[in-house]
Amino acid sequence: MKIGIGSTNPAKIKAAQPFLEFFKDAELVSYNAASLVSEQPFSDEETKIGAINRAQDCVAQGAAIGLGFEGGVMEMEEGIYLSNWGAAADKQGNVFTAAGARILLPAPITEGLRKGIVLGKLMSEWTNDPEIRKKDGAIGVFTSGMLSRGEMFLHISTMLLGQYVYMKNNR
Template sequence: MNIIIGSTNPTKIKAVQEVFPLHTVTSKNVPSNVSSQPFSDEETRKGAINRALQCSNSNSEDTIGIGLEGGVMYVDNQLYLCNWGALVTQDGEVYTASGARIILPQEFTEPLKKGVELGDVMDRYAKKEGVRKKEGAIGIFTGEFISRQEMFAHVVKLLRGQWEYWT
């Protein structure tokens, strides 16, 4: 089985490799075709599906596509981190799952509304570089009890479980 993930982000690639250790995992830089900073569950899910669809449309047989997308969403006028994943088979079956949610500081609202991506906001907030490719917002705000890779691995486990159950 070949698995193509629609991202070159190392945390997302490692998450897929962790859940599919006996399969060939390759990455492909594909657009999400949603905002660079998705602002709802619906938009974040759509971005994950779009990435997975593009990867599953490869010419090779025995291939599934996986898309992982991070975003933000409102609950009671407060922003939360959200994340979605999609797995698409060669015959077009689509499986989706979502994972952890954690509240974001109120001060993040304005920059995010102005189009600044959460990864850039996190770099400034944490006074670090490349948070999105390392621990992620989830790692910062949980004191590294949960890393971005672990968060996405959980979503990929949900995807794999659905796919194996329904096939």
């Protein structure tokens, strides 16, 4: 069985692990899947749609199950929060979604976001690490390394797998 991940980002690829452990015969294939949302999703809804689009694109490209993970931000009264969504889709047309951890971003980051600069670029400048989004990401930086981007998406993936298994076992 082919499980598709709609990204080449190592943090997101790592998140597919629960599906590979559950489906012992599964092969993971990384697809260049389109999110069809802005480069910097700026709401929960847009971030969620990006994850769904990536998952469905994997299925359209031949995966039995497609996984999509999307990072974004969302504005609330007190400031801008990090937002993360995941989706799992299959050939039968089922789609499952789950959201991850949220953290209030510091003022210098939110100022840059409001000026139209994407979070990945802001975090690269903040940390002097152009590859930060492929490693710990903003969540890792602003939790002092206590939660990495990969771990956050892994949590989302586990919720997606749980929903998928429940649906398959309770039809």
